[in-house]
Amino acid sequence: NGEKQRITEFEKHVLSLPSGKKEVPSEEMIKTQASPGRELMPRKFFLFFDFAFNNAIGLEKTKQAALHFIDSQLQPTDEVGVLSYSATKSLRLHEYLMTDHRKVRDIVQAFGMKEIAGRAEDFEAKYWSLLKEENPKDASSSGYVFDPDEQRKKELGFLRNQREEAKLQTYNFVRKMTDLAKALRYVPGHKSIIFFSSGVPYSVFSGIPAPEISPDQTSQDSLTWGMENTDQPERFESSHLSSRYEDMLKELSAANCAFYALDTQELSSTLTSVVQTRGAFTLQKMTSATGGKYFGNINNYRQHIEKIQDLTGCYYVLGYYVDDKWDGAYHKIKVEVTKPGCEVHAQKGYFNPKPFKEYNRLERMLHLVDLALSEEPLFQTPVRLPSEVFSYSSEGEADLCFISKMEAEKLREVAEGKLEVISIVFDKEGNIVKMHREEKTLKDPSEEDSYYYSFFSLPPGNYACRLVIRNLETGRVAVASSAAVIGNQRLTGIHLFPPLLLTPEKNAKYIRGNIPKPLVEKSPGFSLANFFHFDISQYSLHLEDFVLANTLVPALLRCSIVNMPNSEINLSSSLLEKSSGKTTPLTLIVLSEELKEDEKRFLVNIHIPELPAGEYALNFTATEKTSKSESVTTRPLKIR
Incomplete structure (x- = not known):
């Protein structure tokens, strides 16, 4: 905002590439102990294919350039995602950031000509040519021999209709790009967007173009140039579209991303159109706003890709303190260096966070996604x-x-008012496989602890579960996370499931979340206590990751028994100290035992002896007395 800031944080990032030169022995240096440094994030790239403002030749070169980048420039730790925009399918995320570069290559290789829809730059060039009563500059275009006025009116009418579609397409593009920019804020680290496009024609924003000048002579701070001398009815509409584009640029500049645009416009078309009907201006605006760089003529993609490698592999990160104001205001940033001859590429600004009540629908969803997916959410610590x-x-x-245990003391700030409670289950790839949402109002969140539970039917696999409790008025959030493995079902034998630890707490409150229909139909009064068969008047759940030494811990154990009638199960337990590998047998007392269908349920007490504080593995073993078959289950446990 024009005020000098004191730089308090500084990072230097240099990509180390293997050199083909033979190393020359250097002078012997005295080794000194370096201070430990924190691990830096890997590079993050999105390959962004624009099919709406593109052409057949440009698309073919785009594929060649993208594949060349994947094959020759990516490092093993680089994360790559694939985005596209088209008139028919809008904005699409084909693949999120990943290090499987082969999979990304396959996605890019599969793109075809059918993706292209619209040639907005051609419509613009022909439209303005007709308005200025010029004959085509290209012999392949029709001239006017018989009744030129009538022919001109017909062609102009057709092009006007096409141009209106192009303007609508531009509006949708700007809207979706604004949404993308808001989403990119929640992706941690710096993102490099390699954008393959011929760009939105400048005249879509500026109205009737002024006399042709070079891009270097055009102001990079305004998209309203060329409108001053026109009284056309579309002037206000173009002005509105221009304003939306400027808003989009502000959002992109605040998303910690840099656009590197490779212009895919055909060189032959530049001979038949004025410069303002091309997309180079808008591409330059986008790259300038985000601290990226514009590259013309995609035929030179090899040189362009090498330059992008240099720019993304070697850069500085600067930081300074700002006031913690939740007003949503935009702040301009300008970075200058004292060394002469240097060209600075940096983002142009950032947005302050704003109060949750002012979030629109999209921002509320992105806020939720950030909380559900990130270990360190962007705008608050849950x-x-x-x-x-x-x-x-x-x-x-x-x-x-x-x-999840809804601890009253912790939830006091979150739970005052209307809440949304969302349970999410992710598979090992991070895909959402189950989600349940409901709204609740806690009568008195500071009164007592409660337990919120949900059941989900899933196939065998590795899963991560997350509970998000969000205040719909303030945006304050509480989060719970756990992971689990579901193994394949055994056709015969015994299988011991993970233990449910209890604590001697009476009459705790339980809140029911998602329950699959078969469970409800089987037991209309379904409850957690009835399912696991424990007495809520005597026990409640122990969900903390630790227990105290020299204590008695109750536990529930479930053991399935398939095709083994009249089986007799013996139980044992032990603690394995992770640091030493030492195993300590535990005293286990069976308090009750119940057989229901093909499952035995045990209520046991285990004694935790006086052991050193630290991390342990709590092991339970079930042994069938006659067949001697065994099943073991383990859970981590800390001792204090």
Whole structure:
């Protein structure tokens, strides 16, 4: 905002590439102990294919350039994603950031000519040529021999209709790009967007173009140039579109990303159009606003890609303190260096966060996604709640039970008012496989602790579960996270499921979340206590990750028994100290035992002896007395 700032943070990033030169022995240096440095994030790239403002030749060169970048420039740790925009399919995320570069290559290779829709730059060039009563500059275009006025009117009418479609397409493009910019804010680290496009024609924003000048003579701070001398009806509409484009640029500049645009416009078309009907101006605006760089003539993509490698591999990160104001204001940033002859590429500004009540629908969704997916959310540190995930079997199906402890003391700031409670289950690839949402109002969140639980039917696999509790008025959030593995169901034998630890707390409150229909139909009054068979008047759940030494810990154990009638199960338990590998047998007392269908349920007490504080693995073993078959289950546990 024009005020000098004191730089308090500084990072230097240099990509080390293997050199083909033979190393020359250097002078012997005295080694000194370096201070430990924190690990830097890997480079993040999005390959962005614009099919709306492109052409057949440009698309073919785009594929060649993208594949060349993947094959020759990417490092093993680089994360790459693929985006595209088209008139028919809008903005699409084909692949999120990943290090599987082969998969990304396959996606790019599959793109075809059918993706292209619209040639906005051609419409613009022909449209303005007709308005200025010029004959075509290209012999392949029709001239006027018979009744030129009538022919001109017909062609102008057709092009006007096409141009209106192009303007609508531009409006949708700007809107979607604004949404993308807001989403990119929540992707941690710096993002490099390699954008393959011929750009939105400048005259879509500026109205009737002024006399042709070079891009270097055009102001980079305004898209309204060329409108001053026109009284056309479309002037206000173009002005509105121009304003939306400027808003888009502000959002992109605040998203910690840099656009590197490779102009895909055909060289032959530049001979038949004035410069303002091309997209180079808008591409330059986008790259300038984000601290990236514009590259003309995609035929030279090899040189361009090498330059992008230089720019993304070697850069500085500067930081300074700002006032913590939640007003949503935009602040301009300008970076200058004292060394002469240097060209600075940096983002142009940032937005302050704003109050949650002012979020629109998209921003609320992105806020939720950030909380659900990120270990360190962007705009707030959520309240962390203890939780546990239990796998079990029910009539041949594998399922999960996700339980979170809603601690009254921690939830006091979050739970005053209307809440939304969202349970999410992710597979090992990070895809959402189950989600449940409901709205609740806690009567008195500071009164007592409660337990929120949900059940999900899922196939065998590795899963991560997350509970997000968000105040719909303030945006304050509490989060609980746990992971679980569902194994394949056994056709015969015994299978011991993970233990449910209890604590001697009476009459705790339980809140029911998602319950699959079969469970409800089987037991209309379904409850967590009835499912696991424990007495809520005597016990509640122990979801903390630690227990105290020299204590008695109650636990529930479930053991499935398939095709083994009249079986007799013996239970044992032990603690494995992670630091030493030492195993300590535990005293286990069975308090009750119940057989229901093909499952035995045990309520046991285990004694935790006086052991050193630290991390342990709590092991339970079930042994069938006659067949001697065994099943073991383990859970991490800390001792204090």
